[in-house]
Amino acid sequence: MELEPARGALLVPDESGRGSHWLVLPAASQTPLPALVQQAIDSGALLGDGQIEGRVLLDAGSWRLNLSQLGELQRILGERGLELVTICSSQPHTHVAAAGLGIVSQWPNSTAPASPAKPDSELQVHRGTLRSGDHLETAGSVLLLGDVNPGARISAAGHVLVWGRLRGIAHAGCQGDNTACIVALQLRPLQLRIAGAVARGPEGAPPAGFAEEARIVAGAIQIDPAQPVWPISD
Amino acid sequence: MAATSTRYILICSGKGGVGKTTLTANLGIALAKQGARTAVLDADFGLRNLDLLLGLENRIVYTAQEVLAETCRLEQALVKHKQEPNLALLPAGNPRMLEWLQPDDMRKISAMLGEHFDYVLIDAPAGIEGGFKNAMAAAREAIVVTTPEVSAVRDADRVIGLLNSEGVKPIQLVLNRVRPKMMANQEMLAVSDVTDILALPLLGLILEDEQVIVSTNRGEPLTLTGNSSPAGRAYTNVARRLQGEEVPIIDPSKERQGFRAKIGRLMQTKIF
Ligand SMILES: Nc1ncnc2c1ncn2[C@@H]1O[C@H](COP(=O)(O)OP(=O)(O)OP(=O)(O)O)[C@@H](O)[C@H]1O
Ligand SMILES: [Mg+2]
Numbered sequence: 001m002e003l004e005p006a007r008g009a010l011l012v013p014d015e016s017g018r019g020s021h022w023l024v025l026p027a028a029s030q031t032p033l034p035a036l037v038q039q040a041i042d043s044g045a046l047l048g049d050g051q052i053e054g055r056v057l058l059d060a061g062s063w064r065l066n067l068s069q070l071g072e073l074q075r076i077l078g079e080r081g082l083e084l085v086t087i088c089s090s091q092p093h094t095h096v097a098a099a100g101l102g103i104v105s106q107w108p109n110s111t112a113p114a115s116p117a118k119p120d121s122e123l124q125v126h127r128g129t130l131r132s133g134d135h136l137e138t139a140g141s142v143l144l145l146g147d148v149n150p151g152a153r154i155s156a157a158g159h160v161l162v163w164g165r166l167r168g169i170a171h172a173g174c175q176g177d178n179t180a181c182i183v184a185l186q187l188r189p190l191q192l193r194i195a196g197a198v199a200r201g202p203e204g205a206p207p208a209g210f211a212e213e214a215r216i217v218a219g220a221i222q223i224d225p226a227q228p229v230w231p232i233s234d
Numbered sequence: 235m236a237a238t239s240t241r242y243i244l245i246c247s248g249k250g251g252v253g254k255t256t257l258t259a260n261l262g263i264a265l266a267k268q269g270a271r272t273a274v275l276d277a278d279f280g281l282r283n284l285d286l287l288l289g290l291e292n293r294i295v296y297t298a299q300e301v302l303a304e305t306c307r308l309e310q311a312l313v314k315h316k317q318e319p320n321l322a323l324l325p326a327g328n329p330r331m332l333e334w335l336q337p338d339d340m341r342k343i344s345a346m347l348g349e350h351f352d353y354v355l356i357d358a359p360a361g362i363e364g365g366f367k368n369a370m371a372a373a374r375e376a377i378v379v380t381t382p383e384v385s386a387v388r389d390a391d392r393v394i395g396l397l398n399s400e401g402v403k404p405i406q407l408v409l410n411r412v413r414p415k416m417m418a419n420q421e422m423l424a425v426s427d428v429t430d431i432l433a434l435p436l437l438g439l440i441l442e443d444e445q446v447i448v449s450t451n452r453g454e455p456l457t458l459t460g461n462s463s464p465a466g467r468a469y470t471n472v473a474r475r476l477q478g479e480e481v482p483i484i485d486p487s488k489e490r491q492g493f494r495a496k497i498g499r500l501m502q503t504k505i506f
Contacts, residue, residue, distance in 0.1 A: 067399040131395035132388045149431055151388045
């Protein structure tokens with residue numbers, strides 16, 4: 001049986017003014033990523049007119065890219081004088097890799113909440129500890145199965161739920177939802193943010209053995225033992 | 235004669251000056267003494283000093299740079315240690331090398347070394363930039379060195395994240411410059427504070443020891459002279475554990491007590 005001819009990557013002009021072009025990866029491909037990108041640039045696979053120059057935005061779709069793959073991509077683009085400035089991806093792993101390289105990353109619009117009033121409609125589950133320098137950001141709520149270490153950040157438009165120890169920085173309701181909450185098995189963050197409110201984490205050892213949650217109460221962030229209910233409604 | 239199971243180990247830290255090069259030199263000698271053919275690769279092209287610590291500075295003729303450029307053979311560039319012929323150093327090129335060296339070059343070099351050695355220890359530069367990434371490309375597993383200080387632990391954590399995303403495995407921890415008194419008085423992060431955050435198996439615990447500085451200045455690693463100072467023994471134990479031997483970790487808070495007290499100082503190994 002013949003394999004389907006691989007569909008290539010495309011270059012689409014960017015309208016937001018943040019860059020020259022979007023580099024859009026195909027949903028799936030037999031061709032390895034570097035070759036795919038080389039081809040797109042060499043063949044001038046341009047949708048619309050214009051010269052690619054300067055800053056390029058990457059639409060990685062559901063590609064799960066690690067640090068070395070992204071670094072390689074950055075290098076290929078760099079060789080042609082192109083700078084990778086933003087990555088749009090639906091994969092938490094790709095976001096973590098982007099953060100590792102200091103590249104801004106965003107979630108595709110489709111997974112962004114329709115309005116800040118209902119940010120909890122989407123739940124992203126991420127497995128693994130966030131280490132210093134990592135930044136995980138989600139459009140809906142996030143459930144992290146792991147720790148958030150000092151120096152790492154986790155933020156979500158909805159709730160931040162950490163099945164582990166929260167010792168870095170957490171920001172719930174980062175698009176303005178002040179009903180969002182932060183829950184962790186051990187809540188000892190450096191800093192907490194909910195919507196526009198900021199609080200430094202509590203000092204001293206946490207009470208052993210029960211989860212805590214942070215919410216905005218009367219305009220300020222308050223920490224209490226976690227309520228025994230799942231905070232996300234269907 | 236190819237060694238099929240060569241172990242390529244990156245020695246890295248994130249933060250500078252925590253003891254990577256000292257560990258590489260001592261571990262290299264200790265492994266060689268234990269009969270393993272060991273190469274140490276100085277991947278700190280900017281601030282090389284592995285040659286100095288091993289006392290081999292004046293015997294360098296060629297470097298990794300010439301090997302890559304194919305102006306000499308690997309055997310010509312390798313500097314064999316006088317007293318420990320099982321150990322060889324592959325010197326870094328000159329600092330300008332940084333500009334053209336690529337991860338692929340490092341992979342090439344380490345593959346060449348793999349044909350002659352059981353262990354390839356790669357002394358990484360501080361930081362997480364290009365130099366570190368080049369060094370990482372040559373490695374399969376890693377030893378992360380840190381001191382019990384908040385900033386060093388934070389940087390180590392960052393490096394572990396990068397190693398994880400590159401699939402470098404296993405990653406083990408060496409805690410260096412431990413001061414038992416300060417730890418006992420809680421003036422310094424405890425061993426458990428560090429292992430708690432970094433969540434890595436502890437491969438060794440090395441005390442703050444002025445013999446390290448003395449040996450550095452002589453160009454004779456502690457493990458070479460069989461020096462029985464606390465750090466010398468700790469480095470030897472790191473090598474033994476790396477070779478798969480079970481050697482219990484010594485409780486630092488009891489190290490400074492009298493000789494007799496030392497008999498009861500073995501920690502419950504289950505803690506680590
Ligand atoms: N256990 C120890 N006790 C006392 N001094 C130590 C110990 N370990 C390292 N040192 C000293 O710390 C200094 C830095 O050590 P070293 O050069 O090995 O660090 P490094 O991590 O390789 O540094 P760089 O990041 O600059 O490459 C040296 O002067 C060394 O002698
Ligand atoms: Mg060094």
